[in-house]
Amino acid sequence: MHVLIVGGGLGGLGLAQSLRKQGISFEIFERDENADSRFQGWAIGLHTIINDLQKAFPSDVGDLKAATDHLQPLDLPAQIGLYFPGMEGRLGVEDTPEAPIVRAERRRLRDWLATNIPIQWGKRVQRIVDNDEEVSVYFEDGTSAKGDILVGADGIKSVVRTHLLQRPSEELLKLVPLSAVVGEVTLSGEEFKRQLALGHSAYIFASPNLGFFNFGGLHYVLPDGVSGRHYWMYMEPDPEVAKPDHWLQTASQQEKLDYVVKKVSAMPPKFQEIFKLTPASGIKKEPHVWRDLELTSLPTGRVILVGDAAHAMTPFRGEGGYHTLIDVLKLSKVVGQLDAKDIGAIKAAVAEYNTEMLARGSEAVRSSRNVQKPQKTSDGKMKLISANQEARPLPEEEIKLERVPEVAITA
Ligand SMILES: Cc1cc2nc3c(=O)[nH]c(=O)nc-3n(C[C@H](O)[C@H](O)[C@H](O)COP(=O)(O)OP(=O)(O)OC[C@H]3O[C@@H](n4cnc5c(N)ncnc54)[C@H](O)[C@@H]3O)c2cc1C
Known part of the structure; x- marks a missing residue:
């Protein structure tokens, strides 16, 4: 064969x-x-198949988490925060020994594979x-x-x-009728801690009443251990998104950022911060049309x-x-x-x-197609699923960071 x-x-x-x-x-x-020809993307969550993958691959590929975890060098579990209307407090899913989740940095994942x-x-x-x-x-x-x-x-x-x-x-x-503005920003110190506290690896804030939802994600932690590269995707329903004269086709980076900052002003302040800290140069120039x-x-x-x-x-x-x-x-x-x-x-x-x-x-x-809608179970309860786990309440956290000494980084 x-x-x-x-x-x-x-x-x-x-x-x-x-x-x-x-x-x-x-x-x-x-x-x-x-x-290096092409940007490989930010980060990807792997879960229930981790053991199967390790078993199916030769041993010289090494351990998936050690090679790809985007939270390194921090000692924090992968965690996705889910903030949906009608759901009080912080819900989410987290890497545990019983239900492991690895949030893999995409370039490291490709190198590992x-x-x-x-x-x-x-x-x-x-x-x-x-x-x-x-x-x-x-x-x-x-x-x-x-x-x-x-x-x-x-x-x-x-x-x-x-x-x-x-x-x-x-x-x-098939066209997915959603328009998106995507931004990237590097955050340090307290700003970085506040993003991690919303969800170490990523979080989704959905608000159909406001007419949009946001995915905020950590791409990777910088070697200094006190800074991280973040990305976000602001999305709203938009059946016109593929039209050649759609405003996102020609909008400048500053115009896109201004639009998003205005829209998100109705969000609680802690969710607005990432947008306000993003420079116009961090906004993706190319318009994005999702298809499936x-x-x-x-x-x-x-x-x-x-x-x-x-x-x-x-x-x-x-x-x-x-x-x-x-x-x-x-x-x-x-x-x-x-x-x-x-x-x-x-x-x-x-x-x-x-x-x-x-x-x-x-x-x-x-x-x-329907992530922004929590699913109703037969008993009428709202259910949120991420990484094949049902979301559960996550306690509020105070993130502690320690700067990695220069000598340790170069070594
Ligand atoms: C923004 C974004 C975020 C995502 N986040 C997640 C996530 O968190 N979790 C998750 O599970 N999935 C995520 N996905 C989806 C995931 O990236 C894809 O499902 C996955 O990459 C599909 O793998 P693939 O090998 O089929 O295709 P790809 O990864 O797209 O690989 C296709 C390869 O084929 C090559 N190729 C194309 N045409 C040719 C040709 N003619 N000749 C030779 N080579 C060719 C390409 O260069 C490329 O290297 C995300 C996708 C996007 C866009």
């Missing part, structure tokens, strides 16, 4: 590690020129040809590769999906999808990467049992994988 993997993101690299552990031959192709994986950089897929005997992939640089199975882990605008379904992304991706993808079926054969290529979703519930890694864990088990020559068995196994993956993925796509 020789597996061709298209895409060196979470899904592609996760699959590569699982195949390496099983001694299955693979090649992995990534369109970026190198690991890439441990000892020979990524072929600068390989942008252009064309795929497959039949019952084999599959070939052709790259923009004129080279090509042949294998028994090809896995499309090439993200939301997947060319592998376009090949499989013969339909372009523009036809398949719900597929009901996929053809079965030697070409298979994982992750966003099959079920792209909004990041509001923090589940896209999580489901991508579940796909990978499930698919790697299937591939490990296949005979490369038996196309009948391959089709049957892929059909079974697709059915489970699409049902689970689509469910997550739908619930991810």
Whole structure:
């Protein structure tokens, strides 16, 4: 069995590690020129599958938390605060020995997943040809590769999906009617402590009555131990967001910031602080239009999808990467049992994988559209779920920080 993997993101690299552990031959192709070509994102929460991942990967990748925890060097558990109308006090979820959560800094996570994986950089897929005997992939640089199975882990605008379904992304991706302004800021000392107190790793403040919600997140703690890089996403319902003349298409960074600061003035002061401390230069220039993808079926054969290529979703519930890694864990088990020559068995196994993956993925796509609405349980209670845990009251905290000495940082 020789597996061709298209895409060196979470899904592609996760699959590569699982195949390496099983001694299955693979090649992995990534369109970026190198690991620094593109910003990898801020942070991502991993939870119920941590042990499964560690077991499925070779031991030389090391410990996930030690390699990726965005709260290092602080000794604080990953924690997500949830502030919703009608819910008194601070609710949230937290990393505990019984229910571990690792909030992984995205670049560190990619580096961890890439441990000892020979990524072929600068390989942008252009064309795929497959039949019952084999599959070939052709790259923009004129080279090509042949294998028994090809896995499309090439993200939301997947060319592998376009090949499989013969339909372009523009036809398949669905607009999520929300506009967003995104900001980044570095905070130190007391300001940093106050953000950590709202939720060590992140927090969501939702207020449908005010007409918006905010996700505030820690990207990473700086090596000095008393400063952190933060990001926030201010979002409001907006069916017009994709229109070419939408104001966010041309607004300056200062105009976007002014708009948000005015809107959030109705929030309690502690939630306004992050916006007020963000400089205009910290506002993302490019407008953001969220799209997601719900597929009901996929053809079965030697070409298979994982992750966003099959079920792209909004990041509001923090589940896209999580489901991508579940796909990978499930698919790697299937591939490990296949005979490369038996196309009948391959089709049957892929059909079974697709059915489970699409049902689970689509469910997550739908619930991810609705993060701003707590769910009502059958007994009429409001329920908030994050990191697969039901939110519980979290005590108010006083965060204590200690500056890491310069010598310790350089060592
Ligand atoms: C702002 C934001 C925050 C998020 N936060 C969370 C979170 O907290 N928790 C969570 O679980 N999920 C989160 N997600 C979702 C998560 O990032 C995705 O679900 C996950 O990255 C999907 O992994 P993937 O491997 O399918 O795709 P990607 O990670 O997008 O990787 C695809 C790779 O394929 C490569 N590629 C694309 N086209 C080609 C081509 N033609 N040829 C070769 N290579 C190609 C790309 O360069 C890329 O490296 C977030 C997403 C966003 C946008």
